Amino acid sequence: MKSLEPQVVTGLFPRLASRFEAERDALIALDGKVGDSDLGLTMSKAFVAARDAVAALDDPDLPTQMKVAGAAIAKAAPSTMGTLMATGFLRGSKALAEAEVLDVAGLAAFWRAYADGVAQRGKAVLGDKTVLDVLDPIACAFEAQDQAGADLEDAAQFAKQTAVEALEATRDLVAQHGKAAAFQEKSRGLQDAGGTVACILADELNAFVQENLTSV
Amino acid sequence: MKSLEPQVVTGLFPRLASRFEAERDALIALDGKVGDSDLGLTMSKAFVAARDAVAALDDPDLPTQMKVAGAAIAKAAPSTMGTLMATGFLRGSKALAEAEVLDVAGLAAFWRAYADGVAQRGKAVLGDKTVLDVLDPIACAFEAQDQAGADLEDAAQFAKQTAVEALEATRDLVAQHGKAAAFQEKSRGLQDAGGTVACILADELNAFVQENLTSV
Amino acid sequence: MKKFLNAPEDFVDEMLEGIYRAHPEVTYAADDKRCYVTANPVPGKVGIVTGGGSGHLPTFLGFVGKNMLDGCGVGGVFQSPSADQLLEVTKYVDQGAGVLYLYGNYTGDIMNFDMAGELAEVDDIATATVTGNDDVASSIVGEEHKRRGVAGIFFLYKAAGAAAAAMMPLAEVARITEKAKARTRTMGVALSACIVPEIGKPGFEIGADEMEIGMGIHGEPGISRKKLAPADAVVDEMMDRIFAEQNYAKGDEVAVLMNGLGGTPLEELYILYRRLGQLMDARGVKIRHVWLGEFATSMEMAGFSISILHLDDELEPLIAAEANTPFFKHFSN
Amino acid sequence: MKKFLNAPEDFVDEMLEGIYRAHPEVTYAADDKRCYVTANPVPGKVGIVTGGGSGHLPTFLGFVGKNMLDGCGVGGVFQSPSADQLLEVTKYVDQGAGVLYLYGNYTGDIMNFDMAGELAEVDDIATATVTGNDDVASSIVGEEHKRRGVAGIFFLYKAAGAAAAAMMPLAEVARITEKAKARTRTMGVALSACIVPEIGKPGFEIGADEMEIGMGIHGEPGISRKKLAPADAVVDEMMDRIFAEQNYAKGDEVAVLMNGLGGTPLEELYILYRRLGQLMDARGVKIRHVWLGEFATSMEMAGFSISILHLDDELEPLIAAEANTPFFKHFSN
Ligand SMILES: Nc1ncnc2c1ncn2[C@@H]1O[C@H](COP(=O)(O)OP(=O)(O)O)[C@@H](O)[C@H]1O
Ligand SMILES: Nc1ncnc2c1ncn2[C@@H]1O[C@H](COP(=O)(O)OP(=O)(O)O)[C@@H](O)[C@H]1O
Ligand SMILES: [Mg+2]
Ligand SMILES: [Mg+2]
Ligand SMILES: [Mg+2]
Ligand SMILES: [Mg+2]
16 A cells, blocks of 8 residues: 655645645636635635644644644634635544554545535535535545545545546536625636635645655 | 997806806816816806806996906805906906996006906915916006007907917916915916916907997 | 835734824734734623724724724734634633624634634633624525625624623623614625735726626625716615615614725715715604714725614614724714 | 716715714804804804815814814815805804914915905904915925915814813914914825816826825825835835924924825825834834824825824823814813
């Protein structure tokens, strides 16, 4: 079974920070269509803060990394998505409490806790056109791959692909929450801004996995 | 000696009202260069009010016409120029107290009182780049023509020509009063907005005289 | 972006430094300037905490003061304060009688206040929550719980603040605030967008002769975008929506808030209020209290909102009560 | 022109109708809405009358009220009220102790107040005149009599109002007001023009990244037009001019008015005030009183002004005194 060591996983955070900095203007524009344009700002702040907080730790285990990242995000970006992402990392941290390395089973547990935490905090259900509509498929993807005994690189690739499709599918939905809800039918046809963030997470996780795989 | 009957003179006011309505935008633009753009509004309001007030009178004598016009202007347009024009008409009215018809001597007295009233009310002296720099030459022109025993039509024509030249000469001056004073040297080169109004008065008076002359 | 600022990312914190310099009646908790609290908490009184994004001055923090609120979590421009910050404010203002959370109905704020409330409970601080949802344009009748909170929260602050100042217990303060909420309606209209300093460009485009009726204070879309109409017609259209769902009988009394969004001159608010007065006269409704000015803004956005609180005998004296904050002063007679 | 109005020519009168509807503490004399007066004149007190063009709310009429002014002649937008109107206001407010005319140093206003004063004398009403001329940018030292009056007149209103409320005689009220005038300095900066309703287009053009330091409230030109600088640098440049001519010693006290011109958000005023506070700290000057907000506007013009009153023992308590007008409320503690 392939997996990633905690020392390796810390490398995920600089990667997320750079990606969200690069996506800043695109996310501002996306959120601007049916929201208040802040998503690019908040997500880059959030993941820069997570990167810095994790970087300050001395050889942290997996749950500590995720918890510290979540707490940093909560502080740095208390917007809707910031708070949900913080909740996700904090819940994911608990799901990884016993995990010494990151493998498919761990990722399945992490994303399930992440998605459920977001659903609970945001009081959203599937189909409400939120980040949950991408997060839940990611969790399902890892769970299915775990059941099937898939390799980490395949699972990550599959989850990423699932996220891309799930994001695409949000176009057909009508926003029920947040500022976008006011746009009602006008939100149909647009991909959900929060879902885009989730998709980026799955994308970066996959790229990271492919680059860093070690066998144990 | 040629002169104008009071019943005829009442016809001057509709003429002034129409002219200032026609000059509205030009005066707004002129005042806008070194002022607050209101001159076109205030002068058309002022002379429409004067026209209506005089029209409401029953066969008024000359001093009454001028007094009523002045009072109407004071009410309708209490801006700098409105107040000065009101003062001019009120003082001019007194100068015409004994006048039964309007002739060169009467016009000389009228404009002298007009110009002196403006100077006193505005505390301006010649050369300050104000309406006075056109009003005073108009008064001087009528006084000189009166001394020379000129005919009314020639005097009016001469006064108008004098006003045009005096207005042109205001370009060389630097504004010392009102909102234009703040522009200091930048006001040089521009014709004075208030002076333009005085020049219009002389111009309309002349045109009116040429159209309406009767002999007594 | 024509704004007076230094680095855009310092916008909120430098604003707060200016506020603390100007107004010694307020201070901050936990060494965090965004944990804004009264310098004079009243022992034994129910604390009232609000919070929300910056860019709406005097909302939200401007209503912290005598007979009004006790604390405010200050977020970035249009962003919620964090749960941590709200918790610190909660701890500071709690005087043993519990704390009312009173803020606008926005997802980000709800989640953070909820989290703070859960943490406060661990610290044995009782909290109750009322979220303002006065914006009629933001959802249909029957779905009021989805409506945004806008300027009308001012009346909730006023009622809650006076009730707490009268030393009523938390449940009673919450009940009265809920009642004020149920009787408050707002309609807004916007003429131009505002610029979030860190973004640097307008959040939306609107034509040179257009208005958007029902637009939210972050530029959320409204009910209709159309050609700017005469002031009286704009008020008529807005009030039609409010009259349609709040039944004012002849002889009833209301309080009115004519709120400028930031870029609309006060002169225009009075022209608009003139029409509102005519409409109320025609229905025999008495405007018992009225405030005009800027209460909940979107920085330089042009536009205004009308908030109406349907008074009753319980709410009226609370609305009439004296209040004194750095941003809002009301003499009581 | 993005304004909420009906017919542009009704702008001022409809605004006044709204004001009279909203505020029963004020009314009008001589059956003319533009003769704005307090509904509660105080017998035996010196009356204080101001006046000037509309478009600057709350200036001028907004300061008619308790412990402030007694009447105001209301002109058209940026235009003087008429001498007749000022006379009617004068007659109404005179309570036997004479009337102080206190208004901004503009030609149109001066002539009309002068005419009104001459007519009042005929009616045996004593008048005295003080014209605000606080705008440092509008003329050089030594030519202060040519300076425009801008937001700083607020301090003159406050001092004069409190002095009159203390039942001082006309000469004494005038003396104190002259003193406040001599000690008040203002510098302003504008970022955008405003639109006079009846004209319908901006009074001047200014580049998208330009500011004009020293611009007057009707768009009169200032000292320099340049690229918009950071907030701190703008305050520094403005205060250099004020410090250069008003000598504040260490330990001196001042009152500060940070005034928005209409289109500039309150958030920015606090950012600017933060810097002002730093400059005063550096000189050891104490800001004893500060007001921030919109006091003298140019409708939707973006920009602000800083007014400083150099306090002394006589002026300080007058500035501190309670005041209560429909537009300005100040608790005295
Ligand atoms: N109640 C909710 N539960 C889950 N996700 C939500 C909820 N409300 C909004 N979202 C997500 O948040 C995204 C917008 O995030 P963000 O820009 O941070 O919101 P805001 O600016 O309103 O704080 C939406 O695209 C949606 O995916
Ligand atoms: N003190 C003064 N005495 C005489 N004329 C003056 C004075 N001040 C200004 N003016 C004249 O008034 C004109 C401007 O008039 P107006 O636009 O009515 O002024 P404002 O808009 O300032 O009230 C100037 O062009 C000048 O001719
Ligand atoms: Mg957003
Ligand atoms: Mg002018
Ligand atoms: Mg404003
Ligand atoms: Mg003018």
